Amino acid sequence: MPSPLMDLTPSAALGAVEGNTAHAKPLRTELFRSPIIPFLYERILPPIWALGLRNLGGIDTEFRLVTDFFGQSLAIVADISCGTGIMARRLALSGRYKHIIALDYSESMLAQLQQQARLDGISPSQITIIRADVEALPLASNSIDAIYAGAAMHCWKDALEGIRNIYRVLLPGGKLFATTFLKPFPSIVFRFFSLQELRDIMVAAGFNKDNVQLQARGLYGTIWCIK
Template identity: 35%
Template sequence: MAIASSSCSSSLRPLHHSLFPKYPSFSCNSQFRPPLQFSSLRFPFRIRASSATALEQDTSTLHQDAFEVDLFACPICYEPLIRKGPPGFNVPAIYRSGFKCKKCNKSFSSKNMYLDLTVTAGAKEYTEYKPVGTELFRSPLVSFLYERGWRQNFNRSGFPGPDEEFKMAQEYFKPAEGGVLVDVSCGSGLFSRKFAKSETYSRVIALDFSENMLRQCYDFIKIDNTILAANLALVRADVSRLPFSSGSVDAVHAGAALHCWPSPSNAIAEINRILRSGGIFVGTTFLRVSASTPAIMRPFRQRILQNYNYFTEVEIEDLCTSCGLVNYTSKVQQSFIMFSAQKP
């Protein structure tokens, strides 16, 4: 879908080895470069003749609303959405707003707690089902258990734990500080909430295809007023059809997600599309084969996990490169990998 690109002048910075005192087996296969520079006028608004009647507002909120319109885009034609509703970018303001595509005229509304920006939003009869690995996480039970025991089991495969993973990701994302971050396949919002509370980014979007995961995310958010009022939005969307304008996002995070995607290549190509030049993609997943996996067990491990897309380190790098990302780097412990790449 995309071809590998040559390196550019702005790229990522190295992770500090001091972040991993407990994980001496981590290895890094590339170096980062100086951080991106973000100007103070990051999100200029656009006024087009076709949107003249879309909103009634005073001039004091024009710039704010225009930014929000330009960020969310129609998942069908990728045109910016027109918003009607209360101003502001936070969970209550977003879910009380209505959105409409000014090109294809499709409307999108909230489900009381999240904004549905899937292609099938509003469909009355048609229902679309994903592969088993995706549908599992739409289950109310799995969504409820995700942060109540399910995620904790990841440490058996070498995951260092949410707090350490968050610190690692923040190091990769340093060049994108002050920008827009999208946490794709966010699940119950474990990392979305951490990104929002850090106040490192101007906007954080918690995005998942599972309605029940987003409901769990909202349940966690509503008991913490600091997050409820933060620049955070909950969005239902397909990672292979992301509802953002091309080049509108500075950072994309995908925690323990790559192996669940029906088409990882389509998803990473979409991530490449929405990232700004120099934008950063960081993901974690389980490796299909790691150095600590006994050779005799490798065929059985893959057979047991056949409902998911598990890759080797080399395959993940090749996937990112083939989708047009550059400056790939990774850190590995047992079956855990955190990898990062950059939009040229």
């Protein structure tokens, strides 16, 4: 049985009110709703990332960095902006955590995640799949042990609002591992950041500056934060 998908976006909750553009999203968010993108994510991008675009070694390296930082025996780990669940599925299959929340704005990416999770033998009791907006995160404050947001912030409409929401839902002592792409990539469709801009966002969202660590590898930025 596939894991069910809950739609908790503001537009689903309020219904599509004609002329209401309060929750309209930019192209950098909307394009992931196209069915072609999940196809690329599962079949084409991982070997390209592994050549060095997403750390040397791609998602394997990222999985090691994430699990080293999170440690063992956490209750709830959320993959926010999980896409097709490349990391969420690995975290679920690792057996290190009691429950995984996989959350994304794109119903197409989540449909691929549902299908793949079933093929991987991940049961609905191991993973909760939610369509939601990181900028209006429908999770309780102080409820999540650790959050992964991989290659995500450059796709959000308002990165500061997204990180504010993440800070709010993390438990005290909770951990955030995030990655994104950096300048001088030009911000035409996506919004790219300098390391200083990323640090400013983390601190403005609530993280103590001493608990924020950043690293650039080429044009790929990695962020470690503890609430």
